[in-house]
Amino acid sequence: MDTRKPAQDFTLRIRRYDPDSGEAPYWDEHTVTLEPHRSVLEGLLQAKAKYDGSIGVRCSCRAAICGSCGVRINDKPGLACHTHLEEALKRSKDGKITVEPMGNMPVIKDLIVDMDAVHWKKINRVTPWLIGKTPVPEREYVVDRVSMVDVTQTMACIQCGACVSDCLSMEVDPGFIGPAALAKAYRFVGDPRDAEQQQRLKDLAEDPNGIYNCTHCFKCVEACPKGVAPMNQIMRLRRRAGSDHHIDDRNNGHRHEAAFVTLVKQGGLLHEAELLPRSYGGDSWFGKFAPKAGAELVSSLPVITKAVLRRKVNPKLALVPHKIPKQDVKAVREIFDTIGSREERYELNLYVVGDDKDLEQPVAGAVEDRSTT
Amino acid sequence: MKVAYWPGCVSRGFTPELHGSMAQVAPKLGIELVELDRACCTGAGVIAEHNQELADTLNARTFALAQQELAKGADLMMNICSTCQGAQSESQERLDANKVYRDHVNETLAKENLTYQQGIANKNFLWMLVEDYGLDKLKEKVVKPLTGLKVGPFYGCYIVRPADRLGIDDENPRDSYLSLVIEALGGTVIDYAGSHKCCGFPIITMKKEASLTMAARNLGDAQDADADCIVTPCPLCHLNLDLQQPIAAKLTPKPLNMPVLHLPQLVGLALGLSPKEIGLNKHVVKPTAVVDWSTSVIAGVGAEGGGW
Ligand code: SF4
Ligand code: SF4
Ligand code: SF4
Ligand code: SF4
Ligand code: FES
Numbered sequence: 001m002d003t004r005k006p007a008q009d010f011t012l013r014i015r016r017y018d019p020d021s022g023e024a025p026y027w028d029e030h031t032v033t034l035e036p037h038r039s040v041l042e043g044l045l046q047a048k049a050k051y052d053g054s055i056g057v058r059c060s061c062r063a064a065i066c067g068s069c070g071v072r073i074n075d076k077p078g079l080a081c082h083t084h085l086e087e088a089l090k091r092s093k094d095g096k097i098t099v100e101p102m103g104n105m106p107v108i109k110d111l112i113v114d115m116d117a118v119h120w121k122k123i124n125r126v127t128p129w130l131i132g133k134t135p136v137p138e139r140e141y142v143v144d145r146v147s148m149v150d151v152t153q154t155m156a157c158i159q160c161g162a163c164v165s166d167c168l169s170m171e172v173d174p175g176f177i178g179p180a181a182l183a184k185a186y187r188f189v190g191d192p193r194d195a196e197q198q199q200r201l202k203d204l205a206e207d208p209n210g211i212y213n214c215t216h217c218f219k220c221v222e223a224c225p226k227g228v229a230p231m232n233q234i235m236r237l238r239r240r241a242g243s244d245h246h247i248d249d250r251n252n253g254h255r256h257e258a259a260f261v262t263l264v265k266q267g268g269l270l271h272e273a274e275l276l277p278r279s280y281g282g283d284s285w286f287g288k289f290a291p292k293a294g295a296e297l298v299s300s301l302p303v304i305t306k307a308v309l310r311r312k313v314n315p316k317l318a319l320v321p322h323k324i325p326k327q328d329v330k331a332v333r334e335i336f337d338t339i340g341s342r343e344e345r346y347e348l349n350l351y352v353v354g355d356d357k358d359l360e361q362p363v364a365g366a367v368e369d370r371s372t373t
Numbered sequence: 374m375k376v377a378y379w380p381g382c383v384s385r386g387f388t389p390e391l392h393g394s395m396a397q398v399a400p401k402l403g404i405e406l407v408e409l410d411r412a413c414c415t416g417a418g419v420i421a422e423h424n425q426e427l428a429d430t431l432n433a434r435t436f437a438l439a440q441q442e443l444a445k446g447a448d449l450m451m452n453i454c455s456t457c458q459g460a461q462s463e464s465q466e467r468l469d470a471n472k473v474y475r476d477h478v479n480e481t482l483a484k485e486n487l488t489y490q491q492g493i494a495n496k497n498f499l500w501m502l503v504e505d506y507g508l509d510k511l512k513e514k515v516v517k518p519l520t521g522l523k524v525g526p527f528y529g530c531y532i533v534r535p536a537d538r539l540g541i542d543d544e545n546p547r548d549s550y551l552s553l554v555i556e557a558l559g560g561t562v563i564d565y566a567g568s569h570k571c572c573g574f575p576i577i578t579m580k581k582e583a584s585l586t587m588a589a590r591n592l593g594d595a596q597d598a599d600a601d602c603i604v605t606p607c608p609l610c611h612l613n614l615d616l617q618q619p620i621a622a623k624l625t626p627k628p629l630n631m632p633v634l635h636l637p638q639l640v641g642l643a644l645g646l647s648p649k650e651i652g653l654n655k656h657v658v659k660p661t662a663v664v665d666w667s668t669s670v671i672a673g674v675g676a677e678g679g680g681w
Contacts, residue, residue, distance in 0.1 A: 168571045172590065173583040212579045215587070216418055217571040218534030235422050243423055251579035260419040264431075268413035270382040279578040303657070307387075307616055310655050322385050328411040331485050332431065338481055339427045346426045348467045348474045355470035 005036050010085045012043050014055060015100040016110050028052070029096070036086035040078075040099065041069050043085055044111070056110030064225065067160030071111050072100040077162040077223040080111075102165030104174070118174075119161045122181040126204070130188055133195040141193045146352060153351045154187035154233055156226045163220035163230050175209040179220035179230030182211060186233035189240060201241040205249035211237045212253030227351065243345070258283040265336045268324035374506065377442035378406040379435060379461075381454035382414050383608040387616070390652025391608050394637040395453050395498070397651060401644045402506065402514060407442050409435060409450075415460040417609075418531075418575075425467075426478065432464035433478045436495070437487035449505065450495040453637065455607035458497045458539075459531025465495065466538050497532055499606045499636055503550045508557040516645040518559025522666050524639065525563040525600035526551030527591065527614065529607035530571050551604060554636070558643035565598035567591030572610040577617070582624065588613040589621040592631045601662040602632040604639045611635060618658050632660030642667055 009031050017025035030047040041059055048055045057080070060066040064082040071080050074091045075098070088097045105113040133141070163179040170176045185204060188194045204210040211234055220230040241247045242254040259278035263271045323329060384391040399406045412435040414420075421428035439450040452458055468475050469491045479488050496504070502511060532539065533548045541547045548569065552562045573587030592614060595603050605611055613621070615633040622629040633656070641651040648654065648664045 168587065169576070169580075169583060172573075172586040173580065176583075208580075213576065213583070215530075215571050215573060215584070216575045217530040219530075219571075221535045235418075238422050239424070251576075253579050256578050257419055257423050260417070261423050264414045264416065264420065270386070270414045270417075272383060272386045276578065303616060303620060306619065306657050310657060322382070324411055324413060328413070332413045332434075334484065335430050335434070335481055336427065339424060339430060345424060346474075346477065348425065348429075348471060350467065350470055353471055356472055 005086075007033050007035050009033055010043055010089060011096045012040075012047055013096045013098045014044070014047070014110065015098075016055070017101075017107050018056075018109050019107060028055075034085060036089075037084055039081050040071075040073055040083045040085060040088050040097065041080035043097070044080060044099065056108070056112045058112045065158060067158035070102050070160040070162045070165065072098075072102060072165070074098050075100075077102060077166050079160060079162075079225050082225060102161055104165050104167060104170050105161065113161070113165075115161055118178075119159070119164050119180060122164070122178050123159070123184055125177060126181045126185040127188075127196075127200070128181075128184050130191060130194055131196045133193060143192050147190065147192050149352045150349055151187050151190045153349075154183045154190070154228055157183060157187075157224075157228045158226055160225065162223040162225060163228075166219045166223040168217045168219050169213055169215045173209070173213065176213045177204070177207065177209050177211075179214075179234070182214070182237060183228050183230040183233040186237055189237060190233075197240070198245055201237065201245055202247050204237060205241045205247045205253070208250045210249070210251075211241065212249050212251040229351070252279050255279055255281075255283060261336075265333055266329075267322070268329045268332045269322055271322070374403060375405040375407060375447045376449055376451040376501070377439040377447045378408050379412060379415075379439070379450065379452040379457060380408065381452060381457045381608065383456075383612070384453055388608040388611055388635065390655040391453060391611070391635040391637065394635060394641050394646075394651040397646055398637045398641045398644060401641075401646070402511075404506070406451075407447055409438050409442070412438050415457045415464075417456050418460050418463070421460070421463065428460070429464040429467055429474075430478050430481050432461050433468055433475075433489040434482055434485070434487060435461070436465070436468075436493045437482060437489045439495070440490060440493060443493075449501065450493055451498055451501050452495070453498045453606070453635075454609070455497065455529040455532035455605075456609050458495075461495055462538050465493065497606055499532070499550050499554065500547055502640070503547075503553055504545070508553060511554070511557050511640075515558055515643045517643055517667075519555070519561075519639070519643050519666075520559050522560045522663065523563050523599060523601045524555045524560045524634075525565050525595035525598065525603045526555065526568050527572070527595075527603045527605040527610060527633070528569050529605060529610040532606060533569055551606070551636075555604065555639070558640065560639075560643075563595065563598045563600040565591075565594040565600065567594040572605075572607075572613040574609045574613040577613060584613065585617055585621040586624050588617060589625040589629065592618060592621065592629050593625050593627060596627070596629065596631050600631070601666065602634050602660055604634045604636055606636045608635065615657050630658060632656060632658050632663055634660065634663065 011029060011031045014028045015025055016028045030051050032043045032046040034042055041062060044057045059069040059081060062081045064079050069080040073083055073088050101107050101111045101113050105118045108114050167178050170178050185200060189197050189200050214234045218231055242257055248254055256279035259275055262283050263274055380392050413431055415432055416428040468489060528551060555562045567590060570591055571587055573584035577584045611633055618629055638651045648667050653660050653664060
């Protein structure tokens with residue numbers, strides 16, 4: 001029995017813009033007739049064929065592999081070829097499916113954006129190829145299974161630019177290298193065959209627009225149609241740069257992280273008043289007296305004064321940290337010491353191991369081992 | 374109703390009015406807060422960035438402490454910080470997904486005789502209000518509906534993304550709960566472009582200008598949409614949006630003057646608490662419009678008002 005639903009009408013509201021025309025963007029509406037399981041891309045192509053051949057839309061594989069049909073559908077990024085009309089309609093606010101070009105990239109025409117100007121430029125920035133170790137082995141480089149599956153996550157990227165389109169950090173700071181390029185960087189940093197891991201990390205930590213420019217907003221994780229989770233890869237790059245290679249970066253990222261960890265270890269809770277100066281100065285009691293910390297303090301003085309006057313910040317609280325009970329601080333410190341003193345760092349990559357549901361019997365070694373040095 | 378309560382560090386430190394207002398609001402709602410005062414910071418994603426297992430173990434310890442309270446009759450674990458929710462949910466996802474990993478983490482906790490059992494219900498105050506307390510019951514408690522008050526919801530990233538980890542779906546549209554609560558309290562919801570964007574706080578020490586530009590744009594969007602105030606379930610968002618607002622304002626051409634309320638403060642207002650009782654006097658940006666509104670309504674119901 002054929003369970004497919006019959007064709008029905010779908011109204012597409014398409015954002016039209018031709019920068020060469022000198023005219024402002026406008027909304028264009030067309031109603032197409034298709035089965036609900038057909039894609040938004042098919043809807044767009046029908047509109048183009050039937051009503052207006054000038055609609056600018058890019059596609060190639062129509063099967064979620066080439067990455068060329070990235071758009072925003074009802075305010076969410078996605079592949080037009082991989083979004084069912086029925087699904088899109090469900091998410092629409094007023095019964096019409098809104099289709100717009102991706103953000104953070106200049107529009108060439110209608111739904112087509114200039115990927116060269118932003119996305120590919122940034123991808124090229126991270127040396128997107130493997131730099132093999134020497135001497136080259138006689139037969140092949142041998143890579144352990146977990147490492148390979150781990151980088152497969154970033155290899156799944158189809159370069160659609162959806163993550164770039166939605167990156168909130170890039171929205172205010174177009175210089176930021178961004179999610180797709182950094183995920184690509186991890187593809188090589190995470191590959192045991194690459195010879196330049198340390199150099200790659202140093203480069204991305206010292207670039208003021210590098211790994212510490214990500215605001216941790218999860219937008220790219222949600223945007224990505226392929227489960228690449230670019231932000232997770234950025235956090236791994238930071239973990240490797242900071243915890244493994246102790247690379248001091250340009251943007252206080254490593255100092256900030258170290259200070260945070262130290263302060264929670266000391267008191268169980270975060271002592272915010274210490275965190276700020278230490279993030280600029282250094283991770284010690286003296287850190288807050290470093291010139292950089294002082295300069296930051298002076299620039300923040302008007303705000304701090306206001307906060308103190310309004311009793312938002314209590315000077316006593318600012319100087320004396322709030323702590324949890326003594327025996328609990330002790331227990332927390334022991335956890336820090338136990339885990340910190342391990343030779344190996346354990347990381348659970350859900351992409352690699354799946355979850356209980358997928359495993360008849362939990363597999364020993366499902367937890368990934370990482371050498372700390 | 375009884376909850377194992379995790380207030381977080383910032384609600385006790387830099388935004389004491391958050392912890393304070395929650396303490397005032399809970400008895401009015403008939404909620405007993407059992408504070409998890411032995412638990413430590415969630416790590417805010419930063420400790421996970423340093424060492425994932427360390428962050429997960431610290432959070433597993435908090436969950437185990439909460440589970441002791443659950444065994445004694447608490448209904449669920451609750452926090453009042455989006456960032457805590459995000460960091461805790463992330464740890465929980467990993468701990469719940471894989472027994473080998475969970476056992477490994479529990480081994481470290483064994484020294485304190487603590488064990489985390491898979492599957493704790495841990496919810497932000499916002500989620501709890503809608504899902505466990507119930508909007509109808511909340512409406513019944515409102516003595517001073519927020520009639521005429523135009524409130525812009527600001528969620529912060531960690532409580533809306535990623536949707537699958539945070540249990541957001543058609544049945545639980547947690548990414549629109551703030552609007553539901555504002556409506557239940559009688560207020561007017563203001564839709565604006567920045568409601569689900571990032572406040573910029575995580576990069577305040579790394580890229581101050583980018584961070585505060587984010588804050589300024591969100592505040593400006595709410596202002597353009599004619600909001601009287603913004604409400605947020607996250608104290609860290611509050612720091613960037615309120616405490617830093619005077620500096621953020623320098624990064625946009627238009628003057629900014631947008632009060633930013635913590636969620637329990639907004640609830641408190643509708644429950645009849647005075648602006649001072651819920652700490653509105655502690656904000657850097659004076660919530661003048663809110664207090665004027667409140668005072669005029671208080672005059673209407675004859676309660677004690679003003680004086681902040
Ligand atoms: S993505 Fe690849 S497969 Fe798909 S259409 Fe484009 S080129 Fe063809
Ligand atoms: S998490 Fe980082 S990289 Fe991803 S969208 Fe947000 S700011 Fe951009
Ligand atoms: S990471 Fe995901 S969203 Fe970003 S370009 Fe690759 S596939 Fe597209
Ligand atoms: S808000 Fe941040 S600092 Fe406070 S408890 Fe949560 S994680 Fe720790
Ligand atoms: S057309 Fe190739 S991904 Fe959509």
